[in-house]
Amino acid sequence: MTPMRTEVAIIGAGPSGLLLSHLLAHDGVESVVLETRSREYVESRIRAGILESSTVELFDAVGLGERLHREGSEHRGIYLQWPHERHHLDFLDLAGRSVWLYGQSEVQKDLGRAREAAGQEIHYEVSDTEVHDPGSDRPYVTYRDAEGNDSRVDADVIVGCDGSFGPSRAAVPDSARRTWERSYPHSWLGILADVAPSTDELIYAWHPDGFALHSMRTAHVSRFYLQVAPGTDLADWSDDRIWEALATRLGHGQDGWQLDPGPITDRSVLPMRSFVMEPMRYGRLFLAGDAAHIVPPTGAKGLNLAMADVALLAPALAALLRKKDPALADSYSDRALRRVWRCTHFSWWMTTMLHAGPDPFDTQLQLSQLRWVAGSRAGATGLAENYAGLPIG
Incomplete structure (x- = not known):
């Protein structure tokens, strides 16, 4: 087995993993993406549908917003209702920002096509993925490819975008993390x-x-x-x-x-549950999205939080690997968690207000x-x- 070599090994080819590879490529950073499921499966999963204004602005800035604006639907607000009462909250009037209705499956397709066009190396239908030596300067990932061959990727950095049950979160020792959870x-x-x-x-x-x-x-x-x-x-x-x-x-x-x-x-x-793990980094292993935090869907925050994580992480990794400047990477977890806890609170607040x-x-x-x-x-x-x-x- 001859190891592959890359700068960033990304575990998970969902929206956060593919967006991270897209943002890294804009900064000239090479990555390899590993995914347990097939491409068809990840592009057909029925998930979130609301994109925050900041997520849409991010997609526009990196050339991913064309189909979103053509086929998505901009919404000014929501209706809040209880028996015999229905009230419209106009977000543009109240906060100067709207949201867009555009399914996660469509985001996934847009990202997949963009990465395919760029020649991104993505390995689908892998199994037995495992993170090794994340606390060292030479982390690596082993896995079995779709043909059943044992494979390895050596990297400068590993990023876990593999959700709640992937191997990335499990690679962080219990002694190095704290967790908060509510069912x-x-x-x-x-x-x-x-x-x-x-x-x-x-x-x-x-x-x-x-x-x-x-x-x-x-x-x-x-x-x-x-x-x-x-x-x-x-x-x-x-x-x-x-x-x-x-x-x-x-x-x-x-x-x-x-x-x-x-x-x-x-x-x-x-x-429905809330979960937060701190920190979102262990050595050369960084976590993003559901690998580090989960919110109930009432506040429409899950996908948007994952997008915000990788928007912070990509420039941090580019500075670390290209300029040898660790400052942004060292502060990534603290900066991401400020937004995570704000959105965790909002999701809890919406949930407890609306569920009988x-x-x-x-x-x-x-x-x-x-x-x-x-x-x-x-x-x-x-x-x-x-x-x-x-x-x-």
């Missing part, structure tokens, strides 16, 4: 449906039966979520039951508004909070600033 007492049942959206903006709805979210993917495909109990069995939720629950929680018939049902093409149950529970005291607190956010410009501005996205850096 929430509810999950989301998510569906995709071949039906035009029944709303022009996303609807976030508190209801005594549970939270509901009306989102969308295209002009002809809608995305919906329902609060359900952890461990929910999809077999217990027929199409009719799903549409009935959505109609009830989203206010079908309220002020003449109608929810249009359609054929359900995909369904899944998503557990059994305690009637908590219910009254939630309704009071919703009325304040919808009725106070200061409250609405706080939500808008966090949802539309804080500056990167």
Whole structure:
């Protein structure tokens, strides 16, 4: 086995891994990307759909925004709702920033095509990936390639963009890290449906039966979520039951508004938790995205946090490897974690405000909070600033 040699070995070819390789290439830094799944799989995963203004600005700056602006949809804000009340929060008016609706699968395709055109070396369908000697100046990664051959990549730096269950996080010794975690007492049942959206903006709805979210993917495909109990069995939720629950929680018939049902093409149950690991670096191993932190999806932060991580990390690695200047690399974890904790708090705040529970005291607190956010410009501005996205850096 003859080892490959590169400057940066990136584990994970999801959006953060491919964006990092793209940004590094702009600075003349070579990388190799390793991915457990096939390219077809990672490009078809149904994930996040909201891009913050700062994420869109980043994509535009590095030549990745053309299809986003052509096929994506800019949204001025969201609707915040509870029974007999629906209020529009205009992010542009409140915070001067909008968000874009553009699915993670489309981001993935754009990045994949850009990296393919640039000749990026990406190895899909690898297995048994392992990080070695991350605390030394000579880290390396071993893996088995798609043909079953044992392989190795020697690198100056390794970056883990491989999510919660990849080998990168596990390569950091327990003695060198701290973790914080919270599991929430509810999950989301998510569906995709071949039906035009029944709303022009996303609807976030508190209801005594549970939270509901009306989102969308295209002009002809809608995305919906329902609060359900952890461990929910999809077999217990027929199409009719799903549409009935959505109609009830989203206010079908309220002020003449109608929810249009359609054929359900995909369904899944998503557990909800928060997780943060500090630091996001161990020696020559750096972590980004879900490898270092997880947020519940209520605040639309997961993908955007991963993009912000690599936007900070790429220039830090370029300075380290090209200029032999370690300052940005040494401060990467602290700088990234400031944004991580802000977004973790916002995601927790949205989650606890919008998800119904059994305690009637908590219910009254939630309704009071919703009325304040919808009725106070200061409250609405706080939500808008966090949802539309804080500056990167």
